[in-house]
Amino acid sequence: MADSAPPPTNKWVVALTVILPTFLEVMDTSVVNVSLPHMQGTLSAGVDEVTWVLTSYLVANAIIIPITGWLAGIFGRKRYLIFSIALFTLSSLACGAAPSLEFLVLGRILQGLGGGGLQPLSQAILLETFPQKEHGMAMAVFGMGVVLAPILGPVVGGWITDNWAWRWVFYINLPVGFLAVAMAAFLIHDPPYIRRARIHIDSWGLFLITVGLGCLQIVLDKGEREDWFASEFIVMMSIIAVVALILFVIVELRVEHPVVNLRVFKDRTFAVGNLMMFMGFFCLFGSFVLLPLYAQTLMGYTAMWAGLVLGPGGIASLFIMPIGGILMKRGAKPRHLLALGLLTMAFSLWLMSGLNLDADFSSIALPRFLQGFGLGLFFVPLAASTYVNIPREQMGNASGIFNLLRNLGGSFGVAVATTLLSQRSQLHQTFLTERVTPYSPSLREYGQHLLQLMPGFDLSGPGSTRALAGIYREVLRQANMLAFNDIFWLFAWLTAILVPMTFLMKRPKGTIGLTAVH
Numbered sequence: 001m002a003d004s005a006p007p008p009t010n011k012w013v014v015a016l017t018v019i020l021p022t023f024l025e026v027m028d029t030s031v032v033n034v035s036l037p038h039m040q041g042t043l044s045a046g047v048d049e050v051t052w053v054l055t056s057y058l059v060a061n062a063i064i065i066p067i068t069g070w071l072a073g074i075f076g077r078k079r080y081l082i083f084s085i086a087l088f089t090l091s092s093l094a095c096g097a098a099p100s101l102e103f104l105v106l107g108r109i110l111q112g113l114g115g116g117g118l119q120p121l122s123q124a125i126l127l128e129t130f131p132q133k134e135h136g137m138a139m140a141v142f143g144m145g146v147v148l149a150p151i152l153g154p155v156v157g158g159w160i161t162d163n164w165a166w167r168w169v170f171y172i173n174l175p176v177g178f179l180a181v182a183m184a185a186f187l188i189h190d191p192p193y194i195r196r197a198r199i200h201i202d203s204w205g206l207f208l209i210t211v212g213l214g215c216l217q218i219v220l221d222k223g224e225r226e227d228w229f230a231s232e233f234i235v236m237m238s239i240i241a242v243v244a245l246i247l248f249v250i251v252e253l254r255v256e257h258p259v260v261n262l263r264v265f266k267d268r269t270f271a272v273g274n275l276m277m278f279m280g281f282f283c284l285f286g287s288f289v290l291l292p293l294y295a296q297t298l299m300g301y302t303a304m305w306a307g308l309v310l311g312p313g314g315i316a317s318l319f320i321m322p323i324g325g326i327l328m329k330r331g332a333k334p335r336h337l338l339a340l341g342l343l344t345m346a347f348s349l350w351l352m353s354g355l356n357l358d359a360d361f362s363s364i365a366l367p368r369f370l371q372g373f374g375l376g377l378f379f380v381p382l383a384a385s386t387y388v389n390i391p392r393e394q395m396g397n398a399s400g401i402f403n404l405l406r407n408l409g410g411s412f413g414v415a416v417a418t419t420l421l422s423q424r425s426q427l428h429q430t431f432l433t434e435r436v437t438p439y440s441p442s443l444r445e446y447g448q449h450l451l452q453l454m455p456g457f458d459l460s461g462p463g464s465t466r467a468l469a470g471i472y473r474e475v476l477r478q479a480n481m482l483a484f485n486d487i488f489w490l491f492a493w494l495t496a497i498l499v500p501m502t503f504l505m506k507r508p509k510g511t512i513g514l515t516a517v518h
Contacts, residue, residue, distance in 0.1 A: 014129045015141045017183040018122035021085045023145040024173050025115035028092075029058065030153030035166040042166070043101045055221045056105045058411070060112025062213040066404045067206070068117040069124075069396030070259045077396070078188050081121050082181055087114030089177025096170035119146060120399035125188065127387065127395060136328030139383035140321040140376075146406075147321075147379060148314050150288070204251050205259040212244030213404075220411040224418045261397045264390060269505045273386030274402055276498050278409035280342070280378055283491040286413035287349060287371070290421065294484050295364060298357060298477055305361075312365045313372030320376030334381030335502040341377030342499045344370055349492035353485045357477060385505055417487055424483035425476075432475050 032039075032053060039053060064071075072080045091110035098104035123142050130138035160168050215237045226234045252258040265271045292306035301309070324337055348371035355364065383402075390398045 011129045013183075013187055015126060015138070017180060017187050018081075018118075018125050019141060019145045020176055020183075021088065021115075021180040022118045022122045022142075023149050024176055025088060025118045026146050026149035027153045027156065028111065028115065028173070029061070030150045031157035031169055032057075035157055035161045035169050038161055038166040039101075039104070043098075043104065052105050053101075053108055055218060057108040057112040058221055059214045059217045060109045061116040062217045062404065062407060062411075063210050064113055064116025065120060065407065066209060066213070066260045066400045068120040068400040069261075069394075069398070070202075071117065072121065072396045077121065077125070077190050078184070080117060081125075081188060082184050084114050084117040084121065085177055085180050085184060087111075088118070089114075089173060089181065092170045092173035092177065096167040119403040120396060123383070123399040123403065124395045127399075128392070133329055134325070135384045135387075136334070136380055137322065137325030140325035140380045143321050143376070143379040143383065144318060147317055147375060150285075150410075152314065202251075202255055202257060202259040205248060205255065208244045208248035208251060209260065212241050212248055215241035215244065216408075217411065220415045223415055224422070228419065260401065261394060262401075264394055264398050264401065267389045269389055270386055270398065272501055272504045273382055274405045276338075276382060276501055277386070277402060278405045278412075279494060279498055280345075280382070281406050281409035282413035282416070283349065283495045284345070284371075284375065284413065285410035286417035287352065287488065287491055289414050289417050290484060290487060291352070291364070291368065293421070294355065294481075298480060298484075299359070299364075309361070309364055310368060313368035313375070316369050316372030317376045317379075320373050321380050324377050324380040328381060328384065334385045335505060337377045337381040338385070338502045339499050341374045341379075341381070342495055342502070344374030345378060346374075346492045346496035346499075348374060349488050349495060353488035353492060355481075355484065355488075357481055417491075420487050420490075421480075421483050424486045425480050428479035428482040429476060432479055 036053065068080075075083070088111055091107050091114055095104055095107035095111060098107055122145075123139075126138040126142055127135055157169050160166075160172065219234055219237045219241060223234050229235050229238070249262060252260055252262050265274075288310065291309055292301075295301040295306040295309050327337060328334060348367045351367040351370070355367075386402060387395065387398060
């Protein structure tokens, strides 16, 4: 039963309590990536098998996030929060001690089930703990956790794996997890309006969302490796996902006690905010994947340095997010900050579309810095504005939907980016090779350059095989570079298109809104 009069607790202590485990949970979506080859060797697993270490976690995460509000209503928010942290922590211990791949995948499923609820729970708790005029600051604190964590994940994971062992990627969660459980037990209290609801199990809703989101996440995570719809497995998973999710929407709009209340989308501001969050993170996470790939495959960066390419953007976000919260507290209109953030992000992606094979570290880091700056002005006002007309009783449900669409946007962005990279590279390679002939002026000019470096070089001579192979490798590099440019250009325009949508977000509806952020 919720407390009728919870004792006052310092808002910053509460923020630390919920952000600590949430930061670890979000970071675990990316921290394992660089450790997969080491796990593969230790556990004697194939490449396709070991990727289930990632997929299983993402699937479990996607299933839990939208039903977090329902679970919190059944068990009580505080109890469910403590249970989630404890399950995430104990399953981290199991993952680190895993003797086999099967045991590790099981541990990752439990870890995803435990961690999935932390994002919407922490967001809802922060919005209720901070005063109305400081909701922008609350979302800045939340954003610093969920945005920086996936950026730091590969860097932290690479350093731990290189200097200790891959098992410590999971063990580092233990001390913070146990501390967070203790802090939540003493410092978190259910608000008066939350009462343990009578259990109304929407069995069809639970079944359909589990099957639909589970299959969808598998498609997004494994589609590129399976050649998408050339694979019968991907086709089958896609059909099941589409049918299950369509039926889920129909069922949830008809049942009296839905596991996910989709009626909140009747509020235009909430609907527009979720669409902008989906598309914003679609472009953001797509670029997060592309930039390190560009640095490693074309520029010869190590995994550590490729991770550090993302660093300037993380630093910029870290500083600008609290500034955005302060500006909103002092009366700045969120839609103006939001538009500025989107324009800055679009400009940074446009700069990335102009990168080439001669770029130095600063040329790559500058667009990332600007992107991080824009992200801080995008995430904070959008997260605060989206909920303005959502009643407190629906906050857990609404935050679950919001965080689900943010995660799905990132997953779709990564899938589209990697697919387009492969397709555009092949297209540019076809056009470039058509012009690489013995009669091509550019090739003859390149041959003259090689002749100066290699006396006696002849494209038609017996020793030309190695030189021609080198020319072909250069053609591939140029084709890949053009593909990166194309996708960054596309993401820039998709981000810029979101700017007019900021004016579709309505003002709060009087006393119904949580905070007058406009």
